[in-house]
Amino acid sequence: MRVFYERALADEVIGYIFSDVAHLNLEHHLPIIGDFWESTLFGTGAYATRSRNPLEVHKQLHQLSPLTAEHFERWLEIFTISVDKEFEGERAEFLKMRAHAIASRIQEFIN
Secondary structure, three states, rough: HHHHHHHHHHOOHHHHHHHHHHHOOOOHHHHHHHHHHHHHHHHOHHHHHOOOOOOHHHHHHHHHHOOOHHHHHHHHHHHHHHHHHHHHOOHHHHHHHHHHHHHHHHHHHHO
16 A cells, blocks of 8 residues: 555645645555455455545545546556556455446545
């Protein structure tokens, strides 16, 4: 996740969402997002202890600054590149597939 966020924060298309809109504190966020993806990939339930709804989190961001299809496409592009750089195999492919499904679901929810 650190590799992804380093790229995303520096990106000219979506970087401002993390820095200027969400005011992301990466050291605080990494354990949370790590629990999310751990739960998604391995069914650990770790994210459930966070009492957060990712749909609502992104809806709040969308209300502050509209999230567009271009933003989600760029997020997926950076996410895919980051996964491909760090991992390979069945779980990596599943992770990328889930990321696409999650991005689609969030877009449906916020619009």
